[in-house]
Structure formats: structure tokens, C-alpha cells
Amino acid sequence: MMDGISITFADGEVMSFAPTPGGSVLTSAEQAGNALAHSCREGTCRTCVARRPNGDEVLLCVEPAQSGFEAVVPYRRADVSPPTLRRANINSFQKLSRSVWEIRYRLQFPLPFLPGQFVEATFPGIDGPRRFSMANGPAEAEQILHVRDIPGGAMADYLATRAKPQDAFTVRGPFGIFYLRANPKPKLFVAGGTGLAPIIAMLRGIDRLSSPPLSLVLGFADEQDAYGIDQLKVLANDYRSRS
């Protein structure tokens, strides 16, 4: 399809479809029954990022559909699953540091995801969904989120004043192209604050892979914000004894 749109996946698979007049590349793909990674659909979250042949990055959710458009996406077609909605219940929640909450919860039905991906979670009495990355490994029954305590934020208010174990909420997912690639390349992880959450999921999910060398650089605004160090030490010891 020379005059259609053509998207190449990370493993070289090519997907071609016709542009929808007035639509974006993303909506055109969907009209043709094809899935591409996305979340916000308005150009903020960068989940739909792709690279043009000239090296420019484009966001497919806001890129007007035009014949002859070509781009490469940084994931495999098989790694995009259609998001589904799940009911969840809080098991427990606690402060891990001055500015980080941990929420542990269970799902009514499993929600498979790749380590590093996120969900849109809607908690009781909050105006709309918030995005949070799973900090648990994909095969674990208990799900974990690390939620930054943003003064005046809706989540901080909920957790500090109203939340109770057993509270029901919903999650929709999985979303995201920030997931661990299964290959033997050495891997450097760099996290700031609760940016550690998806990286812990990756470190917990890495044992099926080929034991590549790993390094982690972690930053917090202040010592009182730091969290997760003990868990990281356990993960590092585990990893070393296996590899």
C-alpha cells in the first residue's frame, strides 16, 4: 500500500492502513482494526511516540493522517494489549517516606501487564482517573502502587483522610511502552522519586531473562523522601545469587 500509512514495529513487522480523512494516525489505525500503543490521546503522555524516517519524533495521537506517512514505533505489535477495566480492593496502604504512599490491592480478575506498564486508577470520591505504574512483578497476585504525596493533590487528600482497607476502586490498563525489553543488553535504570515504581516491577520481572548486568541510579529531592532502599538491596542480592 504505497499511498497508505505504514508503521514499522521494533521487530520489523510492518502494518499498513488507509488514512481516515480528518483523523490522526492513531484513529486511522483503529478504524482499520489495528491497535497502536496510546493512553491520553491528546499529546501529553508520549505513549504513542514514533520516529519518522528523517529522525524526528512524532506523537501518533495528534499526527494528522496522510497518505505516504511512515514511522517506526519502539515496541512489538504483540506487546500492545487492548486495555480492560478491572475492579480492585485495597488490602493496605502506608507512607513509605515523607512524600511517598504505597497502596497494596487485589484485583477481582487478573490484569496481565508487562513490567513497567501503568494503569488508570479511579479512587473513591476523586474527579477522574490518575495514572500509576505497577511496582509489583506481573505474576504476583498483590498489586502495588507508589503514589507521590502531592500537597493539595486529590490522592494525598484521599489517602490521608478517607481511605480504608477494602475500599473499592477501578483500574483500566495495561498501558505504556515503558516495559522491560527481553534481551541480554546491559541495562541502566535511572529513577527520580516514585519513578522507581515501574523500575521495581522491571527488576522483579527480570528473572525470566538472560541475567544482563544491571545498574540503578536513584534520586530523591531530600533524604526524607527516599524509599525502597531495603527492598532494592534484597532484589540486588537475589539477582546476584542467581546470575
Add this chain to the structure above:
Amino acid sequence: MTADTANPGWSGKTGNPVAGIGHVTGVPLQEGTEAYLCGPPGMVGAARKALRELGLHQDDIFNEEFVHQTLPA
């Protein structure tokens, strides 16, 4: 703070993780190494720039920016 699988231990410094990249010894800071960056957009952008300058391939750098966006209810 920095932790390597080769050389565990924590330098225990607070601050910008981008500055910590230079202290990494567990993986080669060059083409062939993958990087996974996550946190506030400013940090992620600065880390990506630093790693590109060290020679990491653009397709080997994955990132997630924790941006704020009001989602429709």
C-alpha cells in the same frame, strides 16, 4: 545514590540522579547498553541527553515521564 549489581553499596547522596550516572561502574556507559529512565520530565530529558552524549543509541533509551494531566472522569 547509585547501586550496581557488580559493585553493590549505596553512596547515600541525595540529589539529581543525572549527576549519579557518571559514577556507574556496573554497566558500560556506551553504545550497546540500554537505559530505562523514569521520573519528572526535566530529569528524564536531562538523563536522556547525557546518555546520548555518552554514545547510547536513541532506540536503546526508554523513558516514562510522570507528567500531570487531568483525565476525563
